[in-house]
Amino acid sequence: MKRFGRTLLTLSLLGAMAGGAQADDKVLRVYNWSDYIAPDTLKKFEAETGIHVTYDVFDSNETLEARLLAGKSGYDIVVPSNSFLAKQIKAGVYQPLDKSKLPNWKNLNPVLLKNASASDPDNAHAFPYMWGSIGIGYNPEKVRQTLGTDAPLNSWELLFKPENAEKLKACGISFLDSPTEMLPAALHYLGFPVNSQDKQQIAQAQDVFMKIRPSVAYFHSSKYISDLANGNICVAVGYSGDVLQARARAEEANNGVKIDYSIPKEGAGSFYDMVAIPRDASNVDNAYAFMNFLMRPDIIAEVTNSVGYSNANAAATPLVDEAIRNDPASYPPQEVLATLYAIPDQPITVQRLMTRGWTKVKLGK
Amino acid sequence: MSTFNQALIRVLPSGRKLVIGIPFLWLFLFFMLPFFLVMKISFSEAAVSIPPYSQIYSFVDQKLQVLLNLGNYSLLGADELYISAYLGSLKIALLSTLMCLVIGFPMAYAISKARKEAQNVLLLLIMMPTWTAILIRVYAWMGILSNNGLLNAFLMWSGLTSSPIEILNTNTAVYIGVVYAYLPFMVLPLYANLVKHDQSLLEAASDLGSSNFNNFWKITVPLAKNGIIAGCMLVFIPVVGEFVIPELLGGPETLMIGRVLWQEFFNNRDWPVASALAVVMLAILIIPILLFNRSQAKEMEARA
Amino acid sequence: MKRFSFSTLMLVLGLLFIYLPMLILVIYSFNASKLVTVWGGWSLKWYLGLLDNTQLMGSVARSLEIACYTAVAAVALGTLAAFVLTRVTRFKGRTLFGGLVTAPLVMPEVITGLSLLLLFVAMAQMIGWPQERGLMTIWIAHTTFCAAYVAVVVSARLRELDLSIEEAAMDLGARPFKVFFLITIPMIAPSLAAGGMMSFALSLDDLVLASFVSGPGSTTLPMEVFSAVRLGVKPEINAVASLILLAVSLVTFLVWYFSRKAEANRKRAIQEAMEQTASETWQAQPKQPQRTPATA
Numbered sequence: 001m002k003r004f005g006r007t008l009l010t011l012s013l014l015g016a017m018a019g020g021a022q023a024d025d026k027v028l029r030v031y032n033w034s035d036y037i038a039p040d041t042l043k044k045f046e047a048e049t050g051i052h053v054t055y056d057v058f059d060s061n062e063t064l065e066a067r068l069l070a071g072k073s074g075y076d077i078v079v080p081s082n083s084f085l086a087k088q089i090k091a092g093v094y095q096p097l098d099k100s101k102l103p104n105w106k107n108l109n110p111v112l113l114k115n116a117s118a119s120d121p122d123n124a125h126a127f128p129y130m131w132g133s134i135g136i137g138y139n140p141e142k143v144r145q146t147l148g149t150d151a152p153l154n155s156w157e158l159l160f161k162p163e164n165a166e167k168l169k170a171c172g173i174s175f176l177d178s179p180t181e182m183l184p185a186a187l188h189y190l191g192f193p194v195n196s197q198d199k200q201q202i203a204q205a206q207d208v209f210m211k212i213r214p215s216v217a218y219f220h221s222s223k224y225i226s227d228l229a230n231g232n233i234c235v236a237v238g239y240s241g242d243v244l245q246a247r248a249r250a251e252e253a254n255n256g257v258k259i260d261y262s263i264p265k266e267g268a269g270s271f272y273d274m275v276a277i278p279r280d281a282s283n284v285d286n287a288y289a290f291m292n293f294l295m296r297p298d299i300i301a302e303v304t305n306s307v308g309y310s311n312a313n314a315a316a317t318p319l320v321d322e323a324i325r326n327d328p329a330s331y332p333p334q335e336v337l338a339t340l341y342a343i344p345d346q347p348i349t350v351q352r353l354m355t356r357g358w359t360k361v362k363l364g365k
Numbered sequence: 366m367s368t369f370n371q372a373l374i375r376v377l378p379s380g381r382k383l384v385i386g387i388p389f390l391w392l393f394l395f396f397m398l399p400f401f402l403v404m405k406i407s408f409s410e411a412a413v414s415i416p417p418y419s420q421i422y423s424f425v426d427q428k429l430q431v432l433l434n435l436g437n438y439s440l441l442g443a444d445e446l447y448i449s450a451y452l453g454s455l456k457i458a459l460l461s462t463l464m465c466l467v468i469g470f471p472m473a474y475a476i477s478k479a480r481k482e483a484q485n486v487l488l489l490l491i492m493m494p495t496w497t498a499i500l501i502r503v504y505a506w507m508g509i510l511s512n513n514g515l516l517n518a519f520l521m522w523s524g525l526t527s528s529p530i531e532i533l534n535t536n537t538a539v540y541i542g543v544v545y546a547y548l549p550f551m552v553l554p555l556y557a558n559l560v561k562h563d564q565s566l567l568e569a570a571s572d573l574g575s576s577n578f579n580n581f582w583k584i585t586v587p588l589a590k591n592g593i594i595a596g597c598m599l600v601f602i603p604v605v606g607e608f609v610i611p612e613l614l615g616g617p618e619t620l621m622i623g624r625v626l627w628q629e630f631f632n633n634r635d636w637p638v639a640s641a642l643a644v645v646m647l648a649i650l651i652i653p654i655l656l657f658n659r660s661q662a663k664e665m666e667a668r669a
Numbered sequence: 670m671k672r673f674s675f676s677t678l679m680l681v682l683g684l685l686f687i688y689l690p691m692l693i694l695v696i697y698s699f700n701a702s703k704l705v706t707v708w709g710g711w712s713l714k715w716y717l718g719l720l721d722n723t724q725l726m727g728s729v730a731r732s733l734e735i736a737c738y739t740a741v742a743a744v745a746l747g748t749l750a751a752f753v754l755t756r757v758t759r760f761k762g763r764t765l766f767g768g769l770v771t772a773p774l775v776m777p778e779v780i781t782g783l784s785l786l787l788l789f790v791a792m793a794q795m796i797g798w799p800q801e802r803g804l805m806t807i808w809i810a811h812t813t814f815c816a817a818y819v820a821v822v823v824s825a826r827l828r829e830l831d832l833s834i835e836e837a838a839m840d841l842g843a844r845p846f847k848v849f850f851l852i853t854i855p856m857i858a859p860s861l862a863a864g865g866m867m868s869f870a871l872s873l874d875d876l877v878l879a880s881f882v883s884g885p886g887s888t889t890l891p892m893e894v895f896s897a898v899r900l901g902v903k904p905e906i907n908a909v910a911s912l913i914l915l916a917v918s919l920v921t922f923l924v925w926y927f928s929r930k931a932e933a934n935r936k937r938a939i940q941e942a943m944e945q946t947a948s949e950t951w952q953a954q955p956k957q958p959q960r961t962p963a964t965a
Contacts, residue, residue: 029885034896054886055724059896062631063880066783069417069634071790074801074885087634090413179632218534219617232511252702348411348635355632359446362617380845385757385766388750388816392769395813399784400772402791416787471679478676482928488866489921490684494691495870496736496917497910498891505690515693548687549870553863554822560859561826595825598774599818599867606777609876626777636783643780650775651768658754658767661828 028286029054031064031075033273036130038299038306045293051286068093068278076281077290079129082272083180086119086345094125095279101288102127104295107315111337116272116312118342126274128312129294130241130304133332133340134181134269137224137243140260142171142234156189156264159235162211169215172233177219179358180351181269181343182209182237188267188341195344199353206357213364225249231257239271240329241309248308261329267339272312400647407640408433418636437641447625447642451649454622457536457611458604461543465551465600466593468544473555473592474585477562488556491549499546503613506545510538510614534616542610547603551596558592559585602650622646691914698907715908722905725893729909732873732890735804739811739872740865746812747819747864748857754820755827773817782881785810789882802884810882811872818871819864826860827853 026049034057042053056075058064061084067073068080068088080088088094099105108127116128136158143151143158146167152158159165165173175182184194186205196202217233224236229249236243240261247259275294277287294300300311301319310320310330317325324330332340346354409418422431441447476487494502509515510533520526532538562585570580586593608623615621622642630639698716702709719726750770757763773781789799789806799806830853838848854861876891883889894906 031885056885056888057893057896060631065634066631066881067786069415070783070786070881071415072793087413091415091417093415348413348633352633352635355628356444356446359628363620364617381757384749385753385760388746388753388770389762389766391746392750392766392813392816395785395788395809396769396773396781399781399788400776402787403780403784468679468683471676472683475676475680482925482932485928486921486925487680488862489917489924491687492866492870493914493917493921494687496873497691497694497913498732498876498894499874500876500891500894501694501906501910502690505694509690509693545687545690548683550818550867552683553867554825554860557822557826557860557863558829561856591825591829595821598771598821602774606775608777608779623777623779626779630779630783640780643777646777647772647775651772654771654775655764655768658771659764662754662763662767664828 025283026051026286027054028052028077028283028290029056029075030077030290031056031058031067031073032077032079033057034059036079036273036303036307036309038302041294041299041303044299045290048293049286049289051289053290072280073278075278076283076287077275078278079273079275081343082116082119082128082274083343083345085126085274085276089120089125093278094276095281095284096124097126097277097291098288102292102295104292107295107297107313109312109314111334112272112312115270115340115342116274119272119345120274126276127291127295128272129275129300130307130309131270131272131312132240132309133263134176134185134237134239134271134343135243135261135263135329137228137236137238137246137259137261139171139228139231139234139257141258142231143168146171146234153260154262154265156185156266158264159237160186160189160208160212162215165212165215168235169217171235172217172227173212173215174217174224174227174233174236174238175209175219176221176237176239177362178221179354180346181271183354183358184269184341184344185237194269194341195346197346197350202350202353202357206361209361213361219362228259229253229257231255241307244308244327244329263329263332263336263340265339267341269343270340271343403640404644406636407437407644408435409637410434410436411635411637416636417634434637437638438645440638441641441645446620447622450620450622450625451646453620454605454607457539457543457621458601458607461540461547461604462551462597462601464540464544465548466597469548469551469596470555470589470593472548473552473559476552476556477559484560488553491552495546495549499609500613502545503542503610506538506542507533507613510541533614536615536619538614538616539611539619542614543604543607546610547600550599554595554599555589555592558589558595562588598654605650606646691910694907695911695914698904698911700904715904716912718905719908719912724888725890725905725909728888728890728893729913731804731887735808735811735889736869736872738808739815740869742808742812743815743819743868743872744861744865746816747868748823748861750816750820751824751827754824770820771817773814774821778814778875778877779881781814782810782878785813785878786881802882803887806882806884807879807887807889810878811868811875814875814878815868815871818867819861822864822867823857823860826857830856 028051030053032055036057037055042055046052061081064078064080065084065088067075068078069091085094105127112128112131113123116126116131117123120126136153136156138153138158140153143153147158147164152164157164159168159173159175183202183205186208187196187201188194189208190201190204192198192201192205221238222242224233224238225242225246226249227233228236228238228243228246230253238246240263243259243261247261250257250259275291277284277291281287294303295313297313297316297319300313301316304311304316304324305321308324308330310324317331320331328336405421406418409421411417412419421433422429424430472491476484476491479487507514511517514533516532517526517530520530521528532541566584566588567580570584571577575583606623606626607621608627611619611621611624612627615624626639626642626646629635629642699711699713700709701712701714750766754767754770785806786802789802792798793800834856835848835852838852839845843851874891875889876895879889879892883892890909
């Protein structure tokens with residue numbers, strides 16, 4: 001009992017000390033995705049500005065959102081994906097940006113900014129940090145073996161046509177476990193608007209998946225990376241950056257598996273990870289300094305080179321590694337960019353419908 | 366005793382009040398209050414705001430209006446997903462508890478029979494892996510159970526099977542994972558109980574001609590009743606609401622209420638429905654526990 | 670004896686079952702290649718990399734610290750609660766208390782975490798504490814959760830204790846607190862130790878509660894691991910796990926060594942005491958009736 005009392009006393013003293021320490025002005029609290037920054041970005045920032053960065057990481061938008069929506073997250077910079085950002089803006093989570101404090105804004109790619117503005121009207125609250133597409137990662141050799149040399153590698157038909165899916169079943173197919181990202185792909189394939197709120201249309205999109213459900217190995221948002229690299233599956237719908245990671249791994253393992261990535265010609269979803277400042281941030285000026293820092297071509301090019309995802313900074317493109325810059329998976333040509341749609345966010349009732357329908361698809365009934 | 370001590374004792378609440386008061390206060394502040402918050406949320410509606418649910422009371426014109434939304438609870442009853450998920454969780458929890466009991470009881474028994482120094486070492490050996498985060502160990506299992514993981518590699522090399530057995534992402538993997546994670550929680554309470562058994566009872570029974578087998582079932586097991594109940598409670602109850610293990614090891618057909626709750630909360634952003642689900646889950650499980658506590662209390666009073 | 674060999678067999682098999690994945694983990698932490706499927710040869714580079722990885726090591730230190738405090742607080746709180754549940758005969762709100770104690774076990778972690786988070790936010794708004802969520806808040810959440818486990822284990826033991834010993838002590842004039850510390854605690858010591866070890870493990874393992882109630886700069890090990898395993902477990906994680914295992918094995922070895930020494934010392938002391946009294950009896954004149962000395 002005595003020990004308990006002493007411990008409590010010590011802890012409250014520590015708590016008080018920790019509380020006092022935050023009076024320091026030169027701090028910045030960043031909450032970003034894991035493995036999403038170059039090893040020396042923060043060091044460079046600290047060296048140039050003297051601001052000490054507390055850098056925490058998360059692995060899913062949902063975790064970030066729960067913290068933000070509960071209030072007082074304590075962070076000054078957060079990096080949500082665009083569809084989540086849209087909802088959070090409506091809930092009043094972020095403060096509008098004062099563009100006069102961000103002189104490097106001009107470096108950003110206007111086409112991508114326009115796409116992202118679907119979630120953030122007028123790009124008022126955030127700028128895109130990294131972006132990617134949601135397309136098809138595949139093992140070209142195996143697919144051609146199974147479906148023949150004229151397999152529709154650059155079309156959603158490769159997976160959504162039941163005959164194709166059946167043949168590929170032995171080889172292994174996987175989809176992302178995310179109704180918000182997968183159902184729009186089916187909607188788009190059927191010719192419906194991706195942010196459709198029509199129950200019938202959503203049901204039809206669900207049906208597309210139901211028909212091919214018996215041929216799908218699993219629904220998972222990250223397992224496919226190692227499985228593609230190992231040869232366990234041969235076609236996966238996944239994030240561009242992750243499929244490229246799988247490719248790099250297969251090369252490293254030297255196991256004869258080659259991976260390719262294609263953005264289907266009908267169009268694919270694109271996600272933008274946006275950098276924003278919460279309304280209750282305590283170090284706003286430091287946050288602006290960091291944002292401006294991230295918009296520098298040299299800094300952001302280094303991040304791309306180290307994490308493999310493409311950035312939304314037009315001025316940085318010449319500084320990016322040739323291998324990445326010339327890869328149509330990371331830097332698609334203009335025509336392909338035009339076919340991409342941003343992942344939409346839906347009102348709660350539609351969201352519930354989609355999630356429930358997706359559970360039915362996964363259960364196979 | 367010094368006069369200071371005596372004065373202090375007069376001022377402080379009596380020992381009995383302190384003993385009841387401290388845990389009660391703590392639990393009230395850090396469990397009861399949060400639970401009231403959850404109940405409040407379960408009666409509200411999801412909204413796009415911080416926090417993402419509507420207020421249930423408003424004080425306008427000197428009128429206090431309380432708006433209780435019962436829609437969340439009726440949604441739970443209407444959709445069979447929740448009921449099947451709950452039943453699925455109960456089934457998995459029951460089977461895992463039984464498996465832990467069958468495996469854990471002999472283990473605890475063996476430890477309680479070992480030499481004194483060995484006992485401490487064995488206990489630490491059992492607990493040590495739990496001190497490396499469960500996630501790391503679950504990932505190790507994923508590596509073992511996957512199609513080109515170690516288990517399948519071993520089975521094919523030894524010729525027992527010709528093609529990989531699909532274990533990962535099925536219910537079997539979930540059982541393995543749950544038993545693996547919760548076995549220490551069954552062994553420890555059982556050990557704490559078994560180690561205090563009076564050996565002379567067993568000796569007396571043997572002297573009177575009873576076999577070891579008989580001793581075990583007629584003496585040891587009934588005496589260990591409280592330990593068994595404690596161990597089963599500590600495995601069954603948390604497994605019902607378990608999320609991480611089925612998420613990583615289970616497949617799409619693994620329907621557990623923990624995952625459904627997670628989905629409601631995170632994917633649907635429907636905090637009110639998730640809260641209603643939690644309240645219902647709590648109600649369902651807490652009532653048998655309360656009745657059990659009551660019967661135990663009556664038994665204690667009868668003995669005194 | 671038949672029972673022994675079966676249970677010893679189960680013990681051995683059980684330990685093998687528990688340690689197989691750990692062994693694989695340790696072996697792979699020496700794998701030079703970062704892919705799980707490829708064996709790249711033996712290498713210490715992941716361990717060396719840990720020295721630089723202040724983020725990961727910081728979270729390990731934090732987790733261990735919180736776990737220690739939690740174990741202490743949870744055992745104290747849980748034992749008090751168990752005592753109330755089993756010994757205090759009648760008081761108002763007894764059923765409510767019983768429910769309160771076991772409810773954290775029943776409540777799904779997501780909801781416990783969320784509700785505590787909302788509570789802390791509301792408290793910060795109303796009374797200004799806790800201004801920053803961090804170690805303190807995680808400790809509170811873990812203690813509340815683990816105390817339920819301790820209470821279940823300890824109350825199971827308290828229920829079957831023979832009350833007559835405690836009553837005898839009190840009849841002889843000992844005050845309740847003294848009885849508690851000198852008599853009850855030694856009798857329930859294994860349950861306390863079990864509860865403490867479980868609380869330590871639960872606190873180290875916990876992901877969901879910590880994700881909700883932690884603040885900036887206070888990530889714990891499970892949070893760090895979970896956020897990094899998107900691409901498969903990084904070898905540094907394996908290295909950390911192996912280090913933790915090594916540290917605990919060392920502690921286990923020390924415990925075993927010292928208890929062996931203590932046991933040997935005890936036996937020696939008894940032996941000496943017996944020889945001493947034996948020689949005294951031999952030397953002393955048999956004038957007074959000798960009482961046999963009490964042996965320890």
